[in-house]
Amino acid sequence: MAQRGLKDIKGEYDCVVIGAGLGGMTCANSLARSDKSVLLLEHHIHLGGLAAWFKRKKHIFDVALHGFPVGMIKTCRKYWSKDIAGRIVQLKGIRFDNPQFSFETTYDRDDFTQKLVNHFGIEPERVEGFFDATRKMNFYDGDTKTTRELFEEHFPGRSDVHRLLMEPITYANGSTLDEPAISYGIVFSNFMSKGVYTFVGGTDLIISLMEKELEKNGVDARTKVLVEKIATENGKVTGVVANGQLIKTRSVVSNANLVTTVLGMLDNGALSQAFRKKAQKVRINNSSCQVYMGIKEGEKIDYIGDLLFTSTASEFDAEMLKAKDPTSMTFSVYYPASRPGHDRYTIVASMNADYEDWKDLPEEQYKADKEKLIETVLDRLEKYIPDIRNKTDHLEAATPLTFERYTRHIGGSSFGTKFEGLELAADLPKEVPGLFFTGSVGIIMSGWLGAANYGVIVANNADRYLETGKI
Numbered sequence: 045m046a047q048r049g050l051k052d053i054k055g056e057y058d059c060v061v062i063g064a065g066l067g068g069m070t071c072a073n074s075l076a077r078s079d080k081s082v083l084l085l086e087h088h089i090h091l092g093g094l095a096a097w098f099k100r101k102k103h104i105f106d107v108a109l110h111g112f113p114v115g116m117i118k119t120c121r122k123y124w125s126k127d128i129a130g131r132i133v134q135l136k137g138i139r140f141d142n143p144q145f146s147f148e149t150t151y152d153r154d155d156f157t158q159k160l161v162n163h164f165g166i167e168p169e170r171v172e173g174f175f176d177a178t179r180k181m182n183f184y185d186g187d188t189k190t191t192r193e194l195f196e197e198h199f200p201g202r203s204d205v206h207r208l209l210m211e212p213i214t215y216a217n218g219s220t221l222d223e224p225a226i227s228y229g230i231v232f233s234n235f236m237s238k239g240v241y242t243f244v245g246g247t248d249l250i251i252s253l254m255e256k257e258l259e260k261n262g263v264d265a266r267t268k269v270l271v272e273k274i275a276t277e278n279g280k281v282t283g284v285v286a287n288g289q290l291i292k293t294r295s296v297v298s299n300a301n302l303v304t305t306v307l308g309m310l311d312n313g314a315l316s317q318a319f320r321k322k323a324q325k326v327r328i329n330n331s332s333c334q335v336y337m338g339i340k341e342g343e344k345i346d347y348i349g350d351l352l353f354t355s356t357a358s359e360f361d362a363e364m365l366k367a368k369d370p371t372s373m374t375f376s377v378y379y380p381a382s383r384p385g386h387d388r389y390t391i392v393a394s395m396n397a398d399y400e401d402w403k404d405l406p407e408e409q410y411k412a413d414k415e416k417l418i419e420t421v422l423d424r425l426e427k428y429i430p431d432i433r434n435k436t437d438h439l440e441a442a443t444p445l446t447f448e449r450y451t452r453h454i455g456g457s458s459f460g461t462k463f464e465g466l467e468l469a470a471d472l473p474k475e476v477p478g479l480f481f482t483g484s485v486g487i488i489m490s491g492w493l494g495a496a497n498y499g500v501i502v503a504n505n506a507d508r509y510l511e512t513g514k515i
């Protein structure tokens with residue numbers, strides 16, 4: 045188990061990892077496996093970051109376990125353990141219900157092709173052409189096409205098809221039709237290879253199994269430790285200041301928010317003007333609201349799908365998707381089988397949200413707005429579970445302020461930064477030797493799979509620096 049606080053830490057580490065999200069944890073684990081001494085510092089009481097859970101009465105709520113691509117199995121097997129990988133299974137019931145279409149899909153290439161051809165009446169060659177185009181997309185091609193242009197090229201004027209293709213991805217990483225098509229193509233292709241997957245046993249189980257691996261591999265993991273500063277000498281990283289204490293280290297990997305890391309944790313002199321300016325231009329991604337519903341002991345819910353994308357909006361609109369009075373929301377239904385040994389049902393409604401809509405509200409207004417959100421969600425859910433109000437014994441809402449408080453992400457960002465963050469993160473070790481970043485950035489490197497894979501890539505870079513002094 046990770047210890048609380050900094051008692052009995054060593055005099056110096058090869059690497060200090062700031063933040064124990066999936067990126068930070070995977071990075072710490074990979075570095076420790078290659079015999080580096082690693083200190084992992086997390087300000088919250090749990091490891092996991094946005095891969096979070098919490099308990100209320102006898103309910104356990106998962107915050108961000110709604111679905112990830114099949115690639116997570118390989119990543120967990122290779123960089124964590126066979127046991128963790130072996131508990132990942134497919135979610136078969138992905139359901140859509142909106143004014144343009146209503147059906148259930150397994151959300152993989154075969155079923156999607158079927159739906160596009162039979163339900164939407166698109167010619168098979170056109171569908172194939174779209175799949176091929178997204179699969180061939182490569183980050184290094186430098187293609188400036190937007191997702192909107194990509195959709196128009198393949199399915200001109202078909203706002204229903206655009207919605208089918210886009211709505212789940214907007215939920216999965218906050219992207220809009222005006223982002224680079226590459227950020228869409230990579231995530232979409234990842235899901236299309238084999239559908240949507242989940243971890244049986246819940247977030248608490250996967251994080252505790254990861255924690256055991258970290259311990260086995262010698263990572264010194266600490267909770268309730270806030271990193272305030274990254275110390276440098278002659279331009280290079282020499283330590284961190286955490287809970288007011290200087291800790292020496294040869295390298296730092298930050299899993300905290302990218303912009304906070306660059307603009308908030310480094311001394312003024314550590315960055316060139318040009319780099320600082322570049323960092324100031326990086327846009328933060330939007331946040332989320334959620335409503336958590338715990339179902340009474342002994343109550344049952346008939347199957348309504350595992351993931352239910354609902355909307356009353358006439359067409360897809362990324363702005364409307366994050367409106368404070370939501371027209372679109374996703375329901376994740378956790379049946380007892382998703383957490384063996386625990387016979388309760390829980391439901392989590394997720395909505396994209398804007399920090400600006402929730403910040404600076406007087407306390408009473410904030411509480412009232414959360415209540416209103418809960419009511420809106422229950423009204424919507426009644427369509428699928430008519431007696432939902434009688435079945436629940438716990439209702440709670442989270443807003444962008446909640447996400448900000450627990451993860452310290454600017455604006456409670458759910459998916460780090462927009463696309464330009466990728467370049468800043470990649471250039472960081474050149475600007476400040478010994479400092480690396482891993483975490484949700486650039487849309488592509490977000491989500492459970494993106495964060496974990498990015499953690500491995502950055503661990504390799506930090507390892508090379510530690511071995512050779514080269515970036």
Ligand SMILES: Cc1cc2nc3c(=O)[nH]c(=O)nc-3n(C[C@H](O)[C@H](O)[C@H](O)COP(=O)(O)OP(=O)(O)OC[C@H]3O[C@@H](n4cnc5c(N)ncnc54)[C@H](O)[C@@H]3O)c2cc1C
Nearest residue numbers: 063065067087093094108110111271300458483484491492
């Ligand atoms: C509502 C919601 C639903 C989601 N659903 C899914 C989903 O179904 N599937 C999916 O794949 N992805 C989902 N995601 C996204 C996914 O959870 C994240 O992209 C991923 O977990 C982020 O990992 P990360 O490595 O970037 O770190 P984060 O999870 O952002 O963690 C960063 C960590 O750094 C810590 N930290 C920050 N500053 C400091 C400091 N100064 N000192 C010490 N510690 C610090 C934070 O406390 C945190 O633990 C969802 C996200 C949200 C918000």
